[in-house]
Amino acid sequence: xxxxxxxxxxxxxxxxxxxxxxxxxxxxxxxxxxxxxxxxxxxxxxxxxxxxxxxxxxxxxxxxxxxxxxxxxxxxxxxxxxxxxxxxxxxxxxxxxxxxxxxxxxxxxxxxxxxxxxxxxxxxxxxxxxxxxxxxxxxxxxxxxxxxxxxxxxxxxxxxxxxxxxxxxxxxxxxxxxxxxxxxxxxxxxxxxxxxxxxxxxxxxxxxxxxxxxxxxxxxxxxxxxxxxxxxxxxxxxxxxxxxxxxxxxxxxxxxxxxxxxxxxxxxxxxxxxxxxxxxxxxxxxxxxxxxxxxxxxxxxxxxxxxxxxxxxxxxxxxxxxxxxxxxxxxxxxxxxxxxxxxxxxxxxxxxxxxxxxxxxxxxxxxxxxxxxxxxxxxxxxxxxxxxxxxxx
Numbered sequence: 001x002x003x004x005x006x007x008x009x010x011x012x013x014x015x016x017x018x019x020x021x022x023x024x025x026x027x028x029x030x031x032x033x034x035x036x037x038x039x040x041x042x043x044x045x046x047x048x049x050x051x052x053x054x055x056x057x058x059x060x061x062x063x064x065x066x067x068x069x070x071x072x073x074x075x076x077x078x079x080x081x082x083x084x085x086x087x088x089x090x091x092x093x094x095x096x097x098x099x100x101x102x103x104x105x106x107x108x109x110x111x112x113x114x115x116x117x118x119x120x121x122x123x124x125x126x127x128x129x130x131x132x133x134x135x136x137x138x139x140x141x142x143x144x145x146x147x148x149x150x151x152x153x154x155x156x157x158x159x160x161x162x163x164x165x166x167x168x169x170x171x172x173x174x175x176x177x178x179x180x181x182x183x184x185x186x187x188x189x190x191x192x193x194x195x196x197x198x199x200x201x202x203x204x205x206x207x208x209x210x211x212x213x214x215x216x217x218x219x220x221x222x223x224x225x226x227x228x229x230x231x232x233x234x235x236x237x238x239x240x241x242x243x244x245x246x247x248x249x250x251x252x253x254x255x256x257x258x259x260x261x262x263x264x265x266x267x268x269x270x271x272x273x274x275x276x277x278x279x280x281x282x283x284x285x286x287x288x289x290x291x292x293x294x295x296x297x298x299x300x301x302x303x304x305x306x307x308x309x310x311x312x313x314x315x316x317x318x319x320x321x322x323x324x325x326x327x328x329x330x331x332x333x334x335x336x337x338x339x340x341x342x343x344x345x346x347x348x349x350x351x352x353x354x355x356x357x358x359x360x361x362x363x364x365x366x367x368x369x370x371x372x373x374x375x376x377x378x379x380x381x382x383x384x385x386x387x388x389x390x391x392x393x
Contacts, residue, residue, distance in 0.1 A: 149226070
């Protein structure tokens with residue numbers, strides 16, 4: 001009863017008593033990130049995200065079992081569960097052409113929240129050259145419940161490579177931090193975003209990769225990453241996001257055996273857009289302080305972003321919430337993704353702009369997901385066209 005009441009209060013953003021906060025720390029000790037025996041506003045925001053995730057995904061919770069994790073059906077884990085609903089029946093891989101496989105990973109806007117009945121032909125029909133890893137095998141890609149950007153992405157690439165087959169291996173789950181996806185997974189690290197019970201999503205991926213290699217001959221052609229919101233809830237997560245993502249890319253390239261695997265990251269805003277979005281909500285006094293820091297700490301071409309991040313890292317939680325809502329440190333995540341596109345070889349950061357969103361203001365509409373998939377597919381096409389031009393020179 002206590003947890004139910006607290007969950008409702010958090011969801012409604014009601015004020016909690018000090019006694020209730022103390023009880024929350026007892027029940028969820030990791031929520032007290034700075035170990036000061038109190039829950040500040042940022043820590044309460046992270047808890048609110050956890051309760052909201054738990055309500056949204058109650059029907060996607062892992063099956064409770066007394067068996068060791070390795071004995072649980074590896075194709076029914078939370079990371080693969082939605083992909084299983086996108087399979088339209090077992091499908092052989094055509095012998096003609098290449099089998100180009102793309103890895104798609106992320107949280108809710110990669111997972112997809114649009115209803116499958118909003119799709120229109122040809123997206124509702126079996127395509128003889130499009131496959132998805134579902135239920136432990138290659139199947140036709142035909143969503144039956146929800147869908148994200150992968151559908152239009154695969155169809156556009158099948159048109160771009162008319163002699164080849166497109167395969168999708170998708171591992172995603174809403175409200176999930178990047179540490180749930182890392183190779184060296186630990187419950188402690190994943191629990192910083194309340195994801196410890198989901199298990200290793202990287203293991204889910206590599207289980208699929210291993211079996212896919214056993215039964216087919218995939219040529220891994222790209223990694224698409226749509227994630228970030230969960231890591232905007234805590235300073236430590238945002239500040240370490242770049243290095244965590246860099247390591248994920250390195251591990252994936254190594255384990256797939258593709259050292260130059262191209263990576264595509266749809267971001268929320270470029271650096272200029274990020275700066276404008278935050279400074280537009282600031283007071284004249286805060287903007288003046290940032291200008292002063294720019295003069296004092298001016299170093300390098302991206303110093304304006306670094307100055308903004310320094311200002312935000314030093315700001316109080318109340319101010320951060322005023323600027324960024326429930327994800328007070330999201331600027332650090334966005335800046336890290338943008339940096340990855342500049343500093344890591346073969347990584348392309350994309351800026352889709354404002355896509356149509358659903359009533360919740362966070363997730364895209366069916367039109368938004370279809371548009372996003374096409375934008376990512378176009379980036380893939382441009383990458384391979386540029387590679388071909390370089391080879392022809």
